[in-house]
Every structure is written in structure tokens, then in C-alpha cells.
Amino acid sequence: MPRHCQHEKLLEVDRLSGQALPIVLSTRTEQPQNSSRPKNAFAWIIAGPIISVAGIVSYFLVFAPFPFLRDTPWLNVPLALLGCYVSLKGIAYSFRNRARRIRCGFALFGALFSLSFTSLFLFYINSMSYQLPETSQETARLKQLPEFAATDQHGNAFLSSDLAEKNIVLVFYRGHW
Numbered sequence: 001m002p003r004h005c006q007h008e009k010l011l012e013v014d015r016l017s018g019q020a021l022p023i024v025l026s027t028r029t030e031q032p033q034n035s036s037r038p039k040n041a042f043a044w045i046i047a048g049p050i051i052s053v054a055g056i057v058s059y060f061l062v063f064a065p066f067p068f069l070r071d072t073p074w075l076n077v078p079l080a081l082l083g084c085y086v087s088l089k090g091i092a093y094s095f096r097n098r099a100r101r102i103r104c105g106f107a108l109f110g111a112l113f114s115l116s117f118t119s120l121f122l123f124y125i126n127s128m129s130y131q132l133p134e135t136s137q138e139t140a141r142l143k144q145l146p147e148f149a150a151t152d153q154h155g156n157a158f159l160s161s162d163l164a165e166k167n168i169v170l171v172f173y174r175g176h177w
Helices: 040-064 077-096 103-128 135-141
Strands: 005-013 020-028 150-151 158-160
Touching: 040 077, 040 103, 103 158
Parallel strands: none
Antiparallel strands: 005 020, 150 158
């Protein structure tokens, strides 16, 4: 028998033979040790958001200034996804071991934070900043206003050379949304 059980012997009298028969009852006295639980499950809850934030912030501090590293964040995306995995693991440990409500709440908040922050980061790198030109090249190219012809809000035609000596703000609208 496992060591966490205590045996208690009772005797029961058999109705037909009249003999006393032993009955063994076991009662639990202590909880068995869960070997799958890490020594510090709270570390999983805290580590997930920290790993996600480190992966995302390092993209903007280290990789974004360099165009050849900015377009393919080969280190930052796996780090952010690893943070999400660790956060989800923290939720699993918290609920599997029936942790206190506050620990489960921290686990849920950390996972939600990691997943949402990583989702926003993936949206940014895949749609908002895809193939951005270098700032210095674009600024140098646009120092002079290129030649074009357009119409104003009243339908009058004008050339860009007419605007060369004036301080103006040009607003260009896309042809379709």
C-alpha cells in the first residue's frame, strides 16, 4: 500500500458461519506529492510576459534601425512566441494544481498580455512596417518638389512650379479605399 494511506482493521461477523472476518479500511492522511509540478510555478507566470516584452522591445532597439534586419525579425518573433508559450504553461500549472485565485488571475492576465502584445507586434511587422525605405534616402530624394500638374478644390489647373516659392501643405488622397 502507498505510504500516504493508513490501515484500520475491523472485524465483521459472517451471518451464515458466525465467524469473525477481518475488513481492511484505508483512510487518507496526507496528500501525495505531485512530481510534475515545478518547485516554483509562479516563475512560469512571470517569465512569459517578460520574455515577450524582451523580444518585442529588442526589435525596436536593436533590429529596426537596420533595414536588412528590420524586414526579417528572425530572433524577435520566436522570442515573443516563446513568451506566449511560457505564459500558457503558467496557466496550465496554475489551474492543474488548483492554485489560489490570485495566482490564476495573474496567470490569465500574463497570458492575455503576452498574446495581445505579440499579436500587435506581428501585425506591425507584417503589415505596417513592411519594406520601409531608409529615412535618409527618402529625405534626400524629396528635397525638391517633383514636377506635376493637378487641379485644386475649385477645378483650376496648376503646376508644381507655381508652388515653388510658397509654403504649402499638399494632401494626396488615394483613388480608392
